[in-house]
Amino acid sequence: MKPTNSSPFQLPALPWQENALEPVISARTIGLHYGKHHATYVKKLNELVAGTRYAELPLEQVIAATAGNAETAKIFNNAAQTWNHTFFWDCLRPGGGGQPPRELARTLEQSFGDYSRFKEKFAQAAVDQFGSGWAWLVARGGKLEVISTSNAQTPITMGATPLLTMASRTSQVSSSVARQFKASTLRPSRRKLIPLPNSKRWMLRPPLTSRRAFRRCKRRRRP
Numbered sequence: 001m002k003p004t005n006s007s008p009f010q011l012p013a014l015p016w017q018e019n020a021l022e023p024v025i026s027a028r029t030i031g032l033h034y035g036k037h038h039a040t041y042v043k044k045l046n047e048l049v050a051g052t053r054y055a056e057l058p059l060e061q062v063i064a065a066t067a068g069n070a071e072t073a074k075i076f077n078n079a080a081q082t083w084n085h086t087f088f089w090d091c092l093r094p095g096g097g098g099q100p101p102r103e104l105a106r107t108l109e110q111s112f113g114d115y116s117r118f119k120e121k122f123a124q125a126a127v128d129q130f131g132s133g134w135a136w137l138v139a140r141g142g143k144l145e146v147i148s149t150s151n152a153q154t155p156i157t158m159g160a161t162p163l164l165t166m167a168s169r170t171s172q173v174s175s176s177v178a179r180q181f182k183a184s185t186l187r188p189s190r191r192k193l194i195p196l197p198n199s200k201r202w203m204l205r206p207p208l209t210s211r212r213a214f215r216r217c218k219r220r221r222r223p
């Protein structure tokens with residue numbers, strides 16, 4: 001379905017079937033978070049922006065324009081959760097997990113010691129996030145970091161480029177974080193490594209949804 005004046009934001013299709021991640025994440029869980037939560041965020045966002053200047057903006061700009069303002073908090077929450085969920089689906093794939101490709105492993109080693117420590121830190125960030133939220137692998141200031149955010153907060157308002165996310169234990173999945181990690185992927189076959197700005201280090205090319213944020217970050221870092 002194409003965006004219209006009354007519904008400028010659309011629920012994107014899942015990149016796989018709802019049952020494709022079983023037995024790691026059930027079709028029921030995906031159905032709940034995609035068909036109920038994600039779809040509701042998109043629907044509410046369209047209702048909230050109807051007739052406002054936000055209806056003319058891309059999703060990322062709506063998020064940037066409404067962040068940190070109590071008057072636009074509802075729009076921000078629905079826009080940011082729409083973005084976070086879309087990004088999350090793109091971080092999962094059937095048969096994912098396993099060891100990262102060599103260059104990525106080296107980058108993770110430089111930032112975290114080794115891949116298993118990154119994995120531990122990433123999973124722990126999701127477990128430690130109290131209530132609803134997300135754990136993220138992000139690029140910021142030429143470095144890779146693991147951070148967590150609560151509710152609708154999103155790294156794209158924090159000067160960070162998200163590379164991978166996992167929902168915190170209470171918001172997304174009924175199965176354990178470790179099982180969820182098994183379904184996540186760094187998409188080595190489809191996402192190329194690209195150089196970090198002003199650095200000899202490399203990172204994974206961000207998914208489509210965050211490329212604009214990455215370009216902005218790269219532009220800012222140019223002397």
Ligand SMILES: [Fe+2]
Nearest residue numbers: 033037171172
């Ligand atoms: Fe959800």
